Amino acid sequence: MILTVTPNPSLDRTYEIPSLGRGGVLRATGDRVDPGGKGVNVSRAVAAAGIRTTAVLPLGGAPGALLAELLGAQGVDVTAVSIAGQTRSNISLAEPDGTLTKINAPGPELAPEESALLLETVRTHDGSPAWIACCGSLPRGLRPEWYAELVTRAHEAGARIALDTSGPALLAALPNRPDVIKPNVHELATAVGRPLATLGDVVDAARELRALGAGAVLASLGADGQLLISAEGDRYGTVPAAEIRSNVGAGDASLAGFLIAGGAGPESLASALAHGAAAVRLPGSAMPTPADLRPDAVRVTRDLPLDLPLTEPAAVRSV
Template sequence: MILTVTPNPSLDRTYEVPSLDRGAVLRATGDRVDPGGKGVNVSRAVAAAGVLTTAVLPLGGASGALIAELLVAQGVDVTAVTVAGQTRSNISLVEQDGTLTKINAPGPELTEEESALLLETVRTAAGAPAWIAVCGSLPRGLPPEWYADLVARAREAGARVAVDTSGPALTAALRARPDLIKPNASELAQAVGRPLATLGEVARAAQELRSRGVGAVLASLGADGQLLASAEGTFHGTAPVAAVRSDVGAGDASLAGFLIAGGAGPEALASALAHGAAAVQLPGSAMPVPADLRPEAVRITENPPPDLPLSAPATF
């Protein structure tokens, strides 16, 4: 069973439009409403794969109630911490060429009592799951160290912890030595304090974080695939994509694929790539089901060529 924690969930409304013209009335060619937030998406992808998952999240107001309803309908067990504020709603506009424009609301401000209750809820549940995935931005009211506190409590309870966040929250979480982090190239560059222009520089940055106590680094590199640095070695993988329809939640689907395949080694990396490639070809933040996956198309290389340039060098 995989437990996810999403401190700042959302109700995601996605509209597909031919093109984005400022000041014009746009006619959507498709629309959908999904429960959102990075951890929520991980749970949705895990459930779609037929694996048990529980989503721990603060929920408030009508949008919070709808999120819980939608998650239960998708096979996700929901452990909600009721908060006074209204859960946020986000809007995504996806153009025909795959260009994505997102409008993310800030979300409610959590009180000290709500923050403490959320931490205690995770601690209580931390003994059962194979993995705990803590994901996404922190809402107002929670300091950057909140994730570090959560990681420490979960590890004390014997759980393996994966972290997918950015900025000061990631910096703080690194000090708690999570078992896995999943940065993109820019987040990895920020964590080590230098730009990354080649696959070798990405690998060295990932190994540097491992030397600080992080168990494994699963780095998302966009069109350049993903790199895994772990105790099993350093691996790079790619998966072909015919056309990008929406990349909302694709990284979350990838993390789900990695965890449900055991969370270690090249087999888990291959699962992550297959899930991510399938997700970008689906509308909105829809999560792939097993029939959407093409594992035979994934290519994995151990100790990839260090001088291979990134198509989009990462700055910090």
């Protein structure tokens, strides 16, 4: 069983539009509403693979109730922590060429007692999860050290931790030794404080984060594939470019694939690549099913082309 924790979940509404123009009336050619939030998406992908999963979520208001209802319909068990604020709603505008414009609401502010209850709910959950995936940005009211505390409590409960966050929250959690972290290349550049232009730069940055406490680093490189740096050995994987319909949640599907396959080694990296590639071919933030995967297209190697220039060099971003 895989447990996910999403401190700032959302309802995600996606509109498919011919083109984005400011100041006019945009007529959508399609629309959908999905449960949103990085950990929520991980649970959805895990459930689509037929594996039991529970999403621990702070939920409030009508959007929170609808989010729980939608997740239940997709086979995800929900453990809700009731909050006074209202769950946020996000909007994505998807153009035919794959360009995506996102409007993310800030979300509610969690009170100290709500924050404490969320932590305690994870610690005392009785599902005996093999992995706990802690994902996404922190809502207002939670300090950057919140994930660090969650990592400690989860380890005390005997679970392994996958952490997918960025900025101060990521750096604060590293000394508490999450088992795997999943930054994208831009988040990795921000974490080490310098631009990353080649695969070798990414390898060096990932090794720095391992030295700070991460057990393994699963780095998403966009069109350039993914990199796994761990004690068991370093691996680099690629998959042929696919026609992008929407990249919302593709990284979350990738993390789900990694954990589904055990969360270590080249097989898990291959599963991560297959799930991420399948997700971009689907509309909105739809998560892939096993029928959507093309595992034969994935290539994983221990020979790292360190001089390979990144298609989109990663600059340091302010957070």
